[in-house]
Amino acid sequence: MQRLDLSQPGLPDLQFVLMVGALCTSDLESLNAPASVREMVFNRCWSLLDEGPPPTRKEERVLNLMLGDEVTLEALVTVIRETFAEYGFSELIWEHAASEPSQETTPEVQSLVDRIQKLYPPPDDPERFSGSSSSS
Helix, strand or coil: CEEEECCCCCCCHHHHHHHHHHHHHCCCCCCCCCHHHHHHHHHHHHHHHCCCCCCCCHHHCCCCCCCCCHHHHHHHHHHHHHHHHHCCCCEEEECCCCCCCCCCCCHHHHHHHHHHHHHCCCCCCCCCCCCCCCCC
C-alpha cells in the first residue's frame, strides 16, 4: 500500500506536483480519491499553467511545468492541498507496485530530467512513500 501525506509529503515541491498530477490522471482504481476529485485537482492546476480549457483526451492531460517559476510551483502545491482538503482528503492511498517507465524521455525534456536527477537523486529507500513508520 502506497501513501502520500498531502501536507507533509516528504518530497520537494516539484516532485510532489508531478506525482499528484500523475496520480490524478491515472486509471488507478485503488486510489482513495474518486475520479471527480482527481479531475477537479488536475483542472485547477491546469488553469494555473494554461489559458485554454483543460484537454479532454487522456493522453493530453499532462501538466507542463517547464515554463513555470517558483511562485507558480507554490501555487500548484497550494491548489492541490486545498482542493483535496475541500473534499476531505489529507492523504492519498493506493495499491500499485512501482513499474518501469512506459515511454522514453523525449529529447526536448531530457535536460530537465537530468537537472531534476542532479537536484534530487533517486531515493535509497524505495519504501519511503509506504508510510511504514506506523507500529503494529
